Amino acid sequence: MTLKKENFTQPAGSVKYGLTDYLVRVPGEFATPAEINSVILGTRKGNLIYLKDVARVEDSFKEVTSDVRVNRNPGLMMIIQKQIGSNSVQVAERVKKKLATLMDKVPADVRMTVIMDTSGDIIKSLDSLKRTVWQGGIFVIIVVWFFLRRFIPSLIIALTIPFSLLIAFIYLFLSGRTINIVSLSSLTIAIGMVVDNAIVIVDNVYRHMERGRRPREAAIFGTSEMFLSVSASTATTVVVFLPMLFISGIVGIWFGELAITITVTLTASLFTAVTFTPMLCSKLMKVTSRIQSPGPQAPNGASPAGLLDRFYNISERWFTSWESGYAKALAWCLSRRKFALGGFTAVFLASLLLIPFVGYEFAPENDQGDIRATLQLPLGTRIEETEKMGRRVEDLFYRHIHELRSIYVRSGLSSDIGAVFGDASGSHVITVGVKCVPKTERKRSIQDIANAVRAEVEKIPGIMKANFTIGNPIGRAISGTGGKEIQVEVIGHSFAETGAVAEQIKAVMEKVPGAVDVSISRELKRPELRIAVNREKAAALGLNMRTIADTIKSYIEGSSATRYRESGDTYDIYVRLNEASRSKREDVESLIVVSPFTQKQIKLGNIAKIYETFGPMEIERKNRERVLRVECNTFNRSTGKVSDDIRAGMKAIALPAGVSVNFGGQAEEQSEAFLSLTYLLILGTLLVYMVMAAQFESLLDPFVIMFAIPYTFTGAILAFVLTGTTLNVMSFLAIVMLMGIVVNNAIVLISYIIILRARGYTMVKAITNAGRDRLRPVLSTTITTLVGLLPLAISRGEGSETWQPLGITMIGGLGVSTIVTMLFVPTLYAVFEERLKKNSP
Numbered sequence: 001m002t003l004k005k006e007n008f009t010q011p012a013g014s015v016k017y018g019l020t021d022y023l024v025r026v027p028g029e030f031a032t033p034a035e036i037n038s039v040i041l042g043t044r045k046g047n048l049i050y051l052k053d054v055a056r057v058e059d060s061f062k063e064v065t066s067d068v069r070v071n072r073n074p075g076l077m078m079i080i081q082k083q084i085g086s087n088s089v090q091v092a093e094r095v096k097k098k099l100a101t102l103m104d105k106v107p108a109d110v111r112m113t114v115i116m117d118t119s120g121d122i123i124k125s126l127d128s129l130k131r132t133v134w135q136g137g138i139f140v141i142i143v144v145w146f147f148l149r150r151f152i153p154s155l156i157i158a159l160t161i162p163f164s165l166l167i168a169f170i171y172l173f174l175s176g177r178t179i180n181i182v183s184l185s186s187l188t189i190a191i192g193m194v195v196d197n198a199i200v201i202v203d204n205v206y207r208h209m210e211r212g213r214r215p216r217e218a219a220i221f222g223t224s225e226m227f228l229s230v231s232a233s234t235a236t237t238v239v240v241f242l243p244m245l246f247i248s249g250i251v252g253i254w255f256g257e258l259a260i261t262i263t264v265t266l267t268a269s270l271f272t273a274v275t276f277t278p279m280l281c282s283k284l285m286k287v288t289s290r291i292q293s294p295g296p297q298a299p300n301g302a303s304p305a306g307l308l309d310r311f312y313n314i315s316e317r318w319f320t321s322w323e324s325g326y327a328k329a330l331a332w333c334l335s336r337r338k339f340a341l342g343g344f345t346a347v348f349l350a351s352l353l354l355i356p357f358v359g360y361e362f363a364p365e366n367d368q369g370d371i372r373a374t375l376q377l378p379l380g381t382r383i384e385e386t387e388k389m390g391r392r393v394e395d396l397f398y399r400h401i402h403e404l405r406s407i408y409v410r411s412g413l414s415s416d417i418g419a420v421f422g423d424a425s426g427s428h429v430i431t432v433g434v435k436c437v438p439k440t441e442r443k444r445s446i447q448d449i450a451n452a453v454r455a456e457v458e459k460i461p462g463i464m465k466a467n468f469t470i471g472n473p474i475g476r477a478i479s480g481t482g483g484k485e486i487q488v489e490v491i492g493h494s495f496a497e498t499g500a501v502a503e504q505i506k507a508v509m510e511k512v513p514g515a516v517d518v519s520i521s522r523e524l525k526r527p528e529l530r531i532a533v534n535r536e537k538a539a540a541l542g543l544n545m546r547t548i549a550d551t552i553k554s555y556i557e558g559s560s561a562t563r564y565r566e567s568g569d570t571y572d573i574y575v576r577l578n579e580a581s582r583s584k585r586e587d588v589e590s591l592i593v594v595s596p597f598t599q600k601q602i603k604l605g606n607i608a609k610i611y612e613t614f615g616p617m618e619i620e621r622k623n624r625e626r627v628l629r630v631e632c633n634t635f636n637r638s639t640g641k642v643s644d645d646i647r648a649g650m651k652a653i654a655l656p657a658g659v660s661v662n663f664g665g666q667a668e669e670q671s672e673a674f675l676s677l678t679y680l681l682i683l684g685t686l687l688v689y690m691v692m693a694a695q696f697e698s699l700l701d702p703f704v705i706m707f708a709i710p711y712t713f714t715g716a717i718l719a720f721v722l723t724g725t726t727l728n729v730m731s732f733l734a735i736v737m738l739m740g741i742v743v744n745n746a747i748v749l750i751s752y753i754i755i756l757r758a759r760g761y762t763m764v765k766a767i768t769n770a771g772r773d774r775l776r777p778v779l780s781t782t783i784t785t786l787v788g789l790l791p792l793a794i795s796r797g798e799g800s801e802t803w804q805p806l807g808i809t810m811i812g813g814l815g816v817s818t819i820v821t822m823l824f825v826p827t828l829y830a831v832f833e834e835r836l837k838k839n840s841p
Helices: 002-006 033-037 088-105 118-148 151-158 160-174 181-191 196-210 215-246 249-284 304-335 337-352 383-400 415-421 446-457 473-479 495-511 535-540 545-556 585-589 639-650 666-696 700-708 710-723 729-741 743-758 763-794 800-835
Strands: 010-017 020-026 040-044 047-050 067-070 370-376 404-413 426-436 465-470 486-491 515-520 526-533 559-566 569-575 592-594 601-603 608-615 625-634 660-665
Touching: 002 559, 067 383, 088 118, 118 151, 118 160, 118 181, 118 196, 118 763, 118 800, 151 160, 151 196, 151 249, 160 181, 160 249, 181 249, 181 763, 181 800, 196 215, 196 249, 196 763, 215 249, 215 666, 215 729, 215 743, 249 666, 249 729, 304 337, 304 763, 304 800, 337 710, 337 800, 370 383, 370 446, 383 404, 383 426, 383 446, 446 465, 446 515, 465 515, 465 625, 486 495, 486 639, 486 666, 495 515, 495 625, 495 639, 526 545, 526 585, 535 545, 545 592, 585 608, 625 639, 625 660, 639 660, 639 666, 660 666, 666 700, 666 729, 666 743, 700 710, 700 743, 700 800, 710 729, 710 800, 729 743, 729 800, 743 763, 743 800, 763 800
Parallel strands: none
Antiparallel strands: 010 020, 040 047, 067 404, 370 426, 370 465, 404 426, 486 625, 486 660, 515 625, 526 608, 559 569, 592 601
């Protein structure tokens, strides 16, 4: 208070003297540090007592509470976060440019290193996804040409891709959206489907031209004949995506943009297929007969034209034999209907037996080369000891991570940084961040590297807790998946009871295979010096709790008495006992408290009892209830399987009254996401059925076609088991999307069967002829979709873990469903027609 009163400047009014009005000011702020030394505190025996007589005044720094090392050198760590609504990559680029300009102004021995850059991961992921888009487009064009083997029809179909994507980009521009991982993934998924409608139209137009129709008439009749089929197939796909716009939570944010982008792209492909494609067919396409001709000879004796003709003739024999073989297979199934239907049903039921071998989790973890380790020493560890341990851990990381590119070690994590990453804070915390080389330049995955280092860290004595996470910590915090992968929440008021339950759950977790980094969030062993004040004695001496607490805080923690200004800068004048006078329990007992009423000095030990104890570092709450978390990460097992084992082990734990347990963290997010996707799956299936019922004007025909859907699950389960893919939000999304895709082939097939039946064909003849005539467009549309997704499934670039399950699931589901559908659905259709509709065979 004395320093504050001595460091004071105030205007004191004005004085009018002569013709001038003078402002009166009393400048009382300290001009030099020496003036602080000369502050008079009082008198004793007639002598003045100056501040320099009882204290040491020095120009220094605040007490060190943390230490940062970057690539084995002392450093400072600064985190820059973008504003909401701004573009991450653009902000990062501007920051890097600014840092480059600042390099000229810093000393020669100071270096600036970017130790974490989310924009770099975004750019690498986008580059990898762009390559996937181009590869998918090229594969689709090759497949189209392989099935048509004619340049002009192939060109007409291939032009559907750029025109559809162009409309999608126009939408992205007009809606203010950006090119990001979600939008590019959407285009990659759609790139194999945008040609489906054009393939069906071109194939049918060409058939009409082969039958002698003029190009204009063939284009009109061929398009009108298949218009309802392609419209229905597009509508069945689109109606599955539209409900995604109404999903809430993180899944809704992820998939909302994907849904609208694919919807726009597929609608554009339908518009292009029924307008632009038939126009080009009428102008450019002609029926040509391909026969072998000598042509101009090449030096090796074979002409290029002759090679193309030979390839055409050979492939035509392949297709003809496939068509004949498929027609025979249909006839065989129709003649042995019970055996065929029973066999396919048995295949479906057998695939369900593989479900226990499928793991499940919330979302796949990306391998972007980031490892973050949070290590905790015993609570109360001095920062100096934490720094020593930090250097030891730093050496360990350098020895065991040969793929290391950069590393930072922060000892004594401050509370603000800890809040950003969801970590603990305090002088006992060590945080290590590692950036490895790209995964294409190393043999070990980031999970294997982290697990190898984890095993070495666990051997170091003194480390009480360890938490290893991969992936960018900022991204995990923003996505809401921060913290450990599995969290069991123990809710209750009693510290003792919840702590006992938490210890039992921890013991269960430690026995579960695949569970690592097991820990309890609350720590009950923080050493404390607790001061129990005798209120009666304090009140009798004119003291209250506020005065006592503020005085002790000023002595031990210190307080800012006032500020000192110099050259435009402001510095806190901090008052605190020197360390030698506050390092022992006896020093605390000897502290003097001055009564504000009597001005008497009272020794703290005379009015309070000081004793050592332990207490919680923090108390967590959720929904106004005290909560304690038992957490763990997983390795080499899916989080779902580990969670199942933990739930099974927890059944033997008897919970006290007033204590409850539930799963939180990613398990909670996973449950909510899977529930939303399940509702979406049911709604999408109903919408697909409604669209088909409107097209066929029948409830029975769409019902038969819907039997193609169960085999989607068969293909997806087989893909999961064979590739080790888990059921997560991305693969679940792929299953939902397949609900509208797998029925397309059956729609094309059944609708053509109905047309042939209307022309007087018998049931067997209509099914076999329709199968033979529709085999090529069905195969071409299916294979173009599959090869369009193939780069997604086999991609190994940065961020491929996100979209790889989607590609694998769709390829497995669509591939198996198509094979089964081509035989099962027509056979089932014949049974329904003859048994229920009583139609003659």
